[in-house]
Amino acid sequence: MDWERGLVSKAAYSAPVISLFNVQGSNRLTFAFSDALNPVAMSAGVNEETAAFRCGVKLFFEPSAPMRLYEATLRLDTRDVPYYECLNDVQKWWAKQPGYTPAYVPEAARMPMYSTWYSFHQQLSPEAVEQQCLLAKALGCEAVIVDDGWQTSDHMRGYAYCGDWEVCEDKIPDMKAHVARVHQLGMKYLLWYSVPFVGYKSKNWSRFKDKLLKTIDSLQTGVVDPRYPEVREFIIETYEQALVQWDLDGFKLDFVDSFAGTEETVHKEDSAMDYKGIPEAVDRLMSDIIARLRAIKPDILIEFRQNYIGPLMRKYGNMFRATDCPNDAIENRVRTIDVRLIGGDTAVHSDMMMWHPDEPVESAALQIVNALFSVPQISVMLDRLPESHRQMLRFWLAFWREHSDVLLEGSLKPAHPDFLFPQAVADNEHKKIVCAYGDILVRPGGDRSKQTWIVNGTLNHRIYLELDDAWGTKKLAIRDCQGHLLEQTRIDLNAGIHRLSIPPCGVAALTD
Amino acid sequence: MLASELYDCTLHSDPYMFRLTGCSEQFRGSLSVSIDSDGVRLIHIRLESETLQQPPTIELTWYHPGIDIQGTCTQAHIDPEDFTWIGSGGSFPKLLILLPS
Numbered sequence: 006m007d008w009e010r011g012l013v014s015k016a017a018y019s020a021p022v023i024s025l026f027n028v029q030g031s032n033r034l035t036f037a038f039s040d041a042l043n044p045v046a047m048s049a050g051v052n053e054e055t056a057a058f059r060c061g062v063k064l065f066f067e068p069s070a071p072m073r074l075y076e077a078t079l080r081l082d083t084r085d086v087p088y089y090e091c092l093n094d095v096q097k098w099w100a101k102q103p104g105y106t107p108a109y110v111p112e113a114a115r116m117p118m119y120s121t122w123y124s125f126h127q128q129l130s131p132e133a134v135e136q137q138c139l140l141a142k143a144l145g146c147e148a149v150i151v152d153d154g155w156q157t158s159d160h161m162r163g164y165a166y167c168g169d170w171e172v173c174e175d176k177i178p179d180m181k182a183h184v185a186r187v188h189q190l191g192m193k194y195l196l197w198y199s200v201p202f203v204g205y206k207s208k209n210w211s212r213f214k215d216k217l218l219k220t221i222d223s224l225q226t227g228v229v230d231p232r233y234p235e236v237r238e239f240i241i242e243t244y245e246q247a248l249v250q251w252d253l254d255g256f257k258l259d260f261v262d263s264f265a266g267t268e269e270t271v272h273k274e275d276s277a278m279d280y281k282g283i284p285e286a287v288d289r290l291m292s293d294i295i296a297r298l299r300a301i302k303p304d305i306l307i308e309f310r311q312n313y314i315g316p317l318m319r320k321y322g323n324m325f326r327a328t329d330c331p332n333d334a335i336e337n338r339v340r341t342i343d344v345r346l347i348g349g350d351t352a353v354h355s356d357m358m359m360w361h362p363d364e365p366v367e368s369a370a371l372q373i374v375n376a377l378f379s380v381p382q383i384s385v386m387l388d389r390l391p392e393s394h395r396q397m398l399r400f401w402l403a404f405w406r407e408h409s410d411v412l413l414e415g416s417l418k419p420a421h422p423d424f425l426f427p428q429a430v431a432d433n434e435h436k437k438i439v440c441a442y443g444d445i446l447v448r449p450g451g452d453r454s455k456q457t458w459i460v461n462g463t464l465n466h467r468i469y470l471e472l473d474d475a476w477g478t479k480k481l482a483i484r485d486c487q488g489h490l491l492e493q494t495r496i497d498l499n500a501g502i503h504r505l506s507i508p509p510c511g512v513a514a515l516t517d
Numbered sequence: 518m519l520a521s522e523l524y525d526c527t528l529h530s531d532p533y534m535f536r537l538t539g540c541s542e543q544f545r546g547s548l549s550v551s552i553d554s555d556g557v558r559l560i561h562i563r564l565e566s567e568t569l570q571q572p573p574t575i576e577l578t579w580y581h582p583g584i585d586i587q588g589t590c591t592q593a594h595i596d597p598e599d600f601t602w603i604g605s606g607g608s609f610p611k612l613l614i615l616l617p618s
Contacts, residue, residue, distance in 0.1 A: 012593040024590040025581070033586045049581075049589060057580040065572045075564040075572060081533075082557045088590060094555070314592070343592060423588040 011048030020315035026088040035091040099316035107319035114352035116147035123359035123384035127154030131183040140387040145402035148193035165225035168203030193254035231286040232278040255306025291321035334375040341379035357384035370486040370510035400488030486510035539575035
């Protein structure tokens with residue numbers, strides 16, 4: 006009896022890799038497949054009789070383009086090294102495959118952003134968005150992502166009115182002027198599109214209703230079939246026109262993972278289609294989108310959402326965001342770290358952070374602290390927050406910007422995936438940042454970097470630190486979650502266990 | 518022996534036995550192995566046909582001893598299409614289950 010524990014990956018869904026590890030986080034077997042385009046079913050399930058893992062890679066269980074030759078490589082890594090090193094090596098291996106070179110990541114993709122989704126939902130107005138941008142810029146955000154709602158007067162959620170992509174003039178009478186005003190505030194402007202959706206109530210429904218991969222009644226929308234060149238051209242021209250007419254800086258491209266057919270449509274044959282396989286057509290569409298948009302603006306920002314964060318997606322986009330998890334700091338931690346593990350240099354973003362304005366400020370700070378290893382996206386009405394929350398945001402966004410060189414670009418070591426990463430460390434040659442997310446004994450490793458920040462990502466009022474080697478005498482500065490300096494002293498850090506009185510969501514700096 | 522088994526191929530690379538199944542007379546498969554500079558094993562799959570056609574479903578399998586393995590890490594997450602939205606209008610989308618990786 007073999008237990009099947011598997012996943013399916015393809016161009017716009019997941020990634021073909023499985024890592025088996027022990028409770029100390031050491032790799033035991035990490036296997037990855039070179040073909041991230043076609044549907045690949047990977048599995049590693051225990052065989053009851055032998056206690057061995059039956060591992061498998063299944064190919065061509067969905068229709069694909071006809072071929073004479075197919076070549077691919079399975080990579081098996083059994084080295085006794087931390088699991089995250091193996092996964093990082095896998096992403097480097099993928100990035101070297103022909104045709105998988107990741108897209109250029111502009112510096113703007115690595116700066117905090119304000120998102121309208123949880124704060125406005127579909128009830129957008131240019132004046133209100135600009136007001137939030139003014140406040141967000143002062144707190145450290147450098148771009149705004151205007152989400153669903155700009156294209157419809159409907160406030161009922163769902164996607165029935167997607168697919169025409171005409172600005173709703175009742176809400177935003179002059180989009181170009183609105184974008185220009187945001188630019189004057191020093192913010193870049195990204196606009197949301199649900200790439201494959203043509204809603205039941207859109208004008209384009211009649212145009213594309215016979216060129217669909219499927220319909221999703223719960224979302225009131227059809228999913229267009231990219232095997233039709235007419236479909237691809239419509240999508241790309243829509244973005245080109247918006248980019249030029251409104252002087253956008255980027256796009257939040259949603260629901261790319263919905264490009265999936267039904268049993269009926271995957272086998273569809275139509276002379277108007279120029280691709281037989283859906284993955285190849287998605288690849289062509291996404292490749293053409295970024296190529297044509299970059300031809301207009303070389304620094305174009307393209308955000309994708311988790312699930313389509315695999316190695317091929319890195320060549321079509323430069324920002325990967327955690328899947329929606331509103332007001333869920335822990336889930337945001339897990340998702341951002343998951344994406345970071347195979348994300349390489351692509352800018353990994355948090356899900357938009359939101360919380361109740363009546364939260365204790367320490368609880369609100371959990372939202373930021375749990376997603377420190379990703380680019381923060383903030384999505385609360387900033388003028389409706391108490392001043393303590395704004396001060397907390399100001400402090401943590403400033404901390405994040407000061408240390409993004411290590412938080413984003415340092416070597417990331419997330420411990421214990423089996424316990425949802427209760428500790429994560431990022432370091433480079435000059436500094437180290439250690440985050441504790443559980444009531445654990447924090448083990449920061451050595452003192453090579455000489456400057457270490459210990460972040461208390463819990464609601465406890467202390468952290469216990471265990472040092473394998475003596476760090477010597479250090480300057481200690483402890484701040485609370487709003488950045489207030491609580492203690493400044495010197496501390497002898499011998500090998501062993503030390504109690505640091507770091508308040509909830511506060512931070513201690515240990516420097517020479 | 519089943520007819521289909523005529524076209525299966527195997528590759529021994531200690532301690533593993535890799536088995537490629539599903540190939541046919543029309544689409545023949547082969548396996549080879551190399552080791553990279555880090556000591557990582559690379560299994561190369563090659564499928565060939567004399568005519569242009571869609572390949573059959575194939576599977577590469579092997580067994581790995583379940584020794585000192587307690588966790589699995591993948592990139593499998595919930596589909597946003599599967600979100601269950603509670604109510605309508607101004608309500609928030611709600612995930613009914615939270616799925617760790």
